[in-house]
Amino acid sequence: MTTFYQLLFSGFALGCVYALVALGFTVIYRSSQVINFAQGSLLALGAYMVSWFAIDKSLPFGLAVLAAIGVCVLVGVVFQRLVLRWVAGQPVFVIVMITIGLSIVIDASVSAKFGANPRLLGDPWSSSAVHPGGVTLIWAKIWTIVTVFGVLLGFFLFDRYSRYGLAMRATAADEEAAMAVGVPTRRVFALAWGVAGAVATVGGFFLATFPNQLDPSISAVALLAFPAIILGGLDSPAGAVVGGVTIGLVEELTKGYQPAHASWLGTNFYVIAPYVVMILVLMVKPYGLFGRAPVERI
Amino acid sequence: MSSEVRVLGRTVSAAGLIAAGSVVAAAALTVALPFMLNAFWLSTLVFILIYAIAALGLNVLTGYTGQVSLGHAFFLAVGAYTAKVLGGDHQLMALIWIPAAGVVAGLCGLIVGPVALRLRGLYLAIVTIGIVFIGQHIFLNVDSLSGGPQGTAIPSVQIGAGAQCQPSCSVDFSQGTSLGGATIDHNALYYYLSLFILVLGMLFVRNLVRTRTGRALQAVREREVAASLMGINLVRTKLAAFVISSFLAGVGGALFGSYLSFVRPQSWDLILSISFVAMIIVGGIGTVWGPLLGAIFVAGTPTVLNHYADSVPFLQHGSSSGGLSINEFSSIFYGALIILFLVLEPRGVVGLAGRAIALAQRLARGPAIPPSTPLPSQQSA
Amino acid sequence: MTLLEVSGLTVTYGGAVLACEGVSLSVDEGGSVCLLGANGAGKTSVLRAITGLLRYHNGAVVHGSITFDGRSIIGADTSKLVASGIAQALEGRRIFRDLTVSDNLRAGAFSARDRSREKRVRDEVLQLFPPLAARLGQAAGYLSGGEQQMLAIARAMMAQPRLLILDEPSLGLAPLVVEQIGASLREIVAGGCSLMMVEQSTALALATTSYAYLLENGCVTHHDRTAHLLADERVRASYLGTSAGQAEVAAVTGEKAR
Numbered sequence: 001m002t003t004f005y006q007l008l009f010s011g012f013a014l015g016c017v018y019a020l021v022a023l024g025f026t027v028i029y030r031s032s033q034v035i036n037f038a039q040g041s042l043l044a045l046g047a048y049m050v051s052w053f054a055i056d057k058s059l060p061f062g063l064a065v066l067a068a069i070g071v072c073v074l075v076g077v078v079f080q081r082l083v084l085r086w087v088a089g090q091p092v093f094v095i096v097m098i099t100i101g102l103s104i105v106i107d108a109s110v111s112a113k114f115g116a117n118p119r120l121l122g123d124p125w126s127s128s129a130v131h132p133g134g135v136t137l138i139w140a141k142i143w144t145i146v147t148v149f150g151v152l153l154g155f156f157l158f159d160r161y162s163r164y165g166l167a168m169r170a171t172a173a174d175e176e177a178a179m180a181v182g183v184p185t186r187r188v189f190a191l192a193w194g195v196a197g198a199v200a201t202v203g204g205f206f207l208a209t210f211p212n213q214l215d216p217s218i219s220a221v222a223l224l225a226f227p228a229i230i231l232g233g234l235d236s237p238a239g240a241v242v243g244g245v246t247i248g249l250v251e252e253l254t255k256g257y258q259p260a261h262a263s264w265l266g267t268n269f270y271v272i273a274p275y276v277v278m279i280l281v282l283m284v285k286p287y288g289l290f291g292r293a294p295v296e297r298i
Numbered sequence: 299m300s301s302e303v304r305v306l307g308r309t310v311s312a313a314g315l316i317a318a319g320s321v322v323a324a325a326a327l328t329v330a331l332p333f334m335l336n337a338f339w340l341s342t343l344v345f346i347l348i349y350a351i352a353a354l355g356l357n358v359l360t361g362y363t364g365q366v367s368l369g370h371a372f373f374l375a376v377g378a379y380t381a382k383v384l385g386g387d388h389q390l391m392a393l394i395w396i397p398a399a400g401v402v403a404g405l406c407g408l409i410v411g412p413v414a415l416r417l418r419g420l421y422l423a424i425v426t427i428g429i430v431f432i433g434q435h436i437f438l439n440v441d442s443l444s445g446g447p448q449g450t451a452i453p454s455v456q457i458g459a460g461a462q463c464q465p466s467c468s469v470d471f472s473q474g475t476s477l478g479g480a481t482i483d484h485n486a487l488y489y490y491l492s493l494f495i496l497v498l499g500m501l502f503v504r505n506l507v508r509t510r511t512g513r514a515l516q517a518v519r520e521r522e523v524a525a526s527l528m529g530i531n532l533v534r535t536k537l538a539a540f541v542i543s544s545f546l547a548g549v550g551g552a553l554f555g556s557y558l559s560f561v562r563p564q565s566w567d568l569i570l571s572i573s574f575v576a577m578i579i580v581g582g583i584g585t586v587w588g589p590l591l592g593a594i595f596v597a598g599t600p601t602v603l604n605h606y607a608d609s610v611p612f613l614q615h616g617s618s619s620g621g622l623s624i625n626e627f628s629s630i631f632y633g634a635l636i637i638l639f640l641v642l643e644p645r646g647v648v649g650l651a652g653r654a655i656a657l658a659q660r661l662a663r664g665p666a667i668p669p670s671t672p673l674p675s676q677q678s679a
Numbered sequence: 680m681t682l683l684e685v686s687g688l689t690v691t692y693g694g695a696v697l698a699c700e701g702v703s704l705s706v707d708e709g710g711s712v713c714l715l716g717a718n719g720a721g722k723t724s725v726l727r728a729i730t731g732l733l734r735y736h737n738g739a740v741v742h743g744s745i746t747f748d749g750r751s752i753i754g755a756d757t758s759k760l761v762a763s764g765i766a767q768a769l770e771g772r773r774i775f776r777d778l779t780v781s782d783n784l785r786a787g788a789f790s791a792r793d794r795s796r797e798k799r800v801r802d803e804v805l806q807l808f809p810p811l812a813a814r815l816g817q818a819a820g821y822l823s824g825g826e827q828q829m830l831a832i833a834r835a836m837m838a839q840p841r842l843l844i845l846d847e848p849s850l851g852l853a854p855l856v857v858e859q860i861g862a863s864l865r866e867i868v869a870g871g872c873s874l875m876m877v878e879q880s881t882a883l884a885l886a887t888t889s890y891a892y893l894l895e896n897g898c899v900t901h902h903d904r905t906a907h908l909l910a911d912e913r914v915r916a917s918y919l920g921t922s923a924g925q926a927e928v929a930a931v932t933g934e935k936a937r
């Protein structure tokens with residue numbers, strides 16, 4: 001039973017990170033119906049920036065995180081203002097391809113600056129832990145859960161009650177109508193990219209605390225958030241959170257039990273387990289658990 | 299004014315002559331290329347042609363039918379392993395295993411299709427990412443098929459194969475051959491073979507889009523609901539697109555593996571899939587020439603950049619501890635190029651070529667108009 | 680005093696499609712103006728030019744001038760225009776269906792002229808359209824067609840406009856509802872807000888506006904007091920010939936007979 005609780009805990013912590021990554025996707029998808037393939041690269045950039053500010057620039061860790069968030073928000077906003085505004089109205093896959101271009105540029109820039117070797121994050125927790133009832137709770141993961149919940153709460157309050165949160169929802173619902181009633185939609189799009197950059201940073205550095213080191217492969221993790229956003233429905237931030245946590249649990253539980261109980265599924269099956277779950281869910285609900293079918297007019 | 303000439307009793311415009319002349323010249327050049335290029339350029343060209351074959355398939359699915367798939371790499375893998383089983387394990391002829399690779403991949407498309415059919419737009423794109431991952435997992439774990447993580451050999455193309463035939467009448471593509479004194483090396487052989495298949499594929503696609511099925515595909519892209527009201531069978535149409543797409547991917551995958559002669563499961567990854575999407579978008583989505591032009595851009599740019607990187611002063615070879623290496627530089631350049639390109643010309647190379655041709659035509663018509671008096675219509679354009 | 684002045688306006692889409700040519704019209708402070716015309720005459724395009732939405736449709740003003748309160752507003756951002764007092768409700772209502780009625784109204788106040796008055800303005804607006812008051816917490820998509828149109832107008836009014844622009848507010852609504860909306864619009868105009876409205880329903884045009892322009896194939900061919908214009912034989916002939924049905928002409932003559 002201890003194993004089970006242990007897996008539950010780490011699955012939940014991992015799921016929280018996926019939830020953040022997925023939130024980044026949905027915020028942008030909601031505002032412009034585009035999947036941002038550079039989300040994983042932003043996440044890597046954020047994590048490397050935390051490490052750079054904390055270790056190379058010797059900033060206190062909290063400050064390093066804030067500075068890194070600043071960098072990623074800036075990259076997101078500048079990209080939106082400088083590049084994406086020119087392709088508004090183009091087919092979605094053209095815009096998706098442009099975000100893939102951005103991801104190639106960021107990934108290569110990060111590895112040009114920091115190299116391929118793993119480096120330390122500079123976080124204050126290292127591997128310290130508490131042990132209630134035989135279960136090892138690593139502080140880094142506890143902090144992940146706490147912080148992620150804080151960030152998510154903050155986002156939902158913002159989305160629900162603030163002026164710009166309302167503006168984001170209005171723009172998502174009907175861009176032209178939002179413009180017509182006076183919502184500065186261009187600022188809203190930039191804001192969406194800013195939010196995506198910020199949550200990517202937070203997700204990135206928590207992800208890097210798990211093995212407590214940082215290497216370029218971290219940007220691939222965003223790919224694992226895809227099943228999360230699909231499960232939750234592309235346009236539902238709340239769904240993104242549920243989907244993220246689900247996927248984290250699926251992954252960790254599979255990692256823990258599959259090798260012993262279903263070894264015929266092959267080694268490292270946990271890597272694709274989220275995708276298998278996703279496909280199974282989609283066969284039943286084609287728009288995810290929380291997504292809605294768009295109303296089609298003829 | 300005589301910008302028209304009489305050829306074989308028919309009146310042909312100068313522009314028409316130029317066009318016909320350039321087609322003949324281009325065809326001649328295409329055939330002569332292997333004798334003009336060194337091994338490096340020729341092998342780059344072979345990869346471009348093979349990629350173009352697979353991209354042609356994706357273009358039917360994504361470009362004409364509007365179903366974005368990121369699972370193309372999986373179907374290439376199926377093609378390559380079919381080649382391995384039929385051509386390698388069972389020693390069948392290339393004439394059999396190349397089409398068979400397409401057929402088996404097409405069948406896989408038929409199996410995957412029904413799942414994908416229920417999904418729209420980016421949901422489909424993400425599920426097909428799942429196919430890539432699951433496929434890779436299977437290939438990594440089924441050693442008998444793929445050799446596991448270590449990889450497996452894919453047979454080379456042999457024509458007039460087997461022991462029954464004299465060495466003189468059989469050609470092993472990995473060895474090269476000689477024809478009337480001229481040696482044709484293995485790069486050139488794969489070049490001609492891929493070119494032949496690509497041309498067949500392009501003719502097929504060009505004709506396809508003019509048929510009933512082809513128009514149905516495009517109707518599905520424009521408006522799914524409306525298409526189904528028009529009496530188009532959505533399921534069958536989308537499945538057809540999926541199967542055609544997978545077929546060409548399979549053929550491309552078999553050639554790809556065969557040309558490389560050895561493949562590992564890790565190569566059939568998402569990045570490969572993404573580069574096919576990049577090819578058709580950068581080339582010009584939903585056009586016959588788009589996949590080839592896109593393949594030239596996507597497969598050619600990094601290769602060329604790497605090749606010439608030596609002459610760029612601030613770059614250094616293979617760094618792992620920071621500093622701008624050649625690979626990183628070419629990646630940054632390549633990514634930035636994609637962004638810039640699509641911002642400036644979202645219709646891709648074909649859109650750009652269209653502009654260039656329009657310009658050329660205006661220039662070709664130029665002599666008819668005295669240069670000093672521009673037409674009002676030109677001013678407003 | 681003239682509030683909005685459009686002169687010689689020519690609009691194209693994608694550099695090629697000509698939507699209107701040489702259109703001139705004006706709206707006085709406190710005035711109410713109607714823009715009539717058949718489908719495709721270019722009415723919506725004129726409104727888009729005024730409210731800065733052309734760019735969103737890949738269109739552009741290629742000739743002419745538009746001034747609001749004496750200042751040129753060509754190329755201005757829609758949100759800036761809203762803040763300076765031009766609010767609009769688009770053709771086809773276009774409410775935010777998933778948002779609550781209350782959030783729809785809040786969105787309308789995003790660039791309001793005086794944001795500190797939002798609460799008071801909301802109460803005033805809800806008095807204009809009482810059916811909305813009872814449904815503030817509901818998703819707007821569940822409102823009836825008439826209520827949705829009311830919401831669209833109410834949302835625009837949340838910006839505290841000096842000029843309210845409406846594109847076919849009667850579209851698809853029953854005569855009774857149209858009459859209710861007409862009453863609210865008269866109240867809005869009486870409150871000092873200018874009104875510019877595109878309409879195909881001659882009944883609503885007559886009921887709410889005092890001056891009218893007829894747009895045919897992108898050009899203003901007639902303009903006069905609304906009642907005169909609609910009584911004009913030539914206008915009726917051309918209007919009838921292109922779009923308006925027998926019933927509407929009957930409605931016009933009916934109005935006149937009353």
Ligand SMILES: Nc1ncnc2c1ncn2[C@@H]1O[C@H](COP(=O)(O)OP(=O)(O)OP(=O)(O)O)[C@@H](O)[C@H]1O
Pocket residue numbers: 692693696697698716717718719720721722723724725736737770
């Ligand atoms: N977004 C657009 N892109 C290209 N052309 C457009 C666009 N919108 C309108 N047009 C064209 O401009 C012309 C005028 O259209 P507009 O919508 O202004 O007419 P309208 O009078 O509002 O018609 P309706 O009564 O149907 O609403 C039409 O020929 C139309 O095809």
Ligand SMILES: [Mg+2]
Pocket residue numbers: 722723724770846
């Ligand atoms: Mg209109």
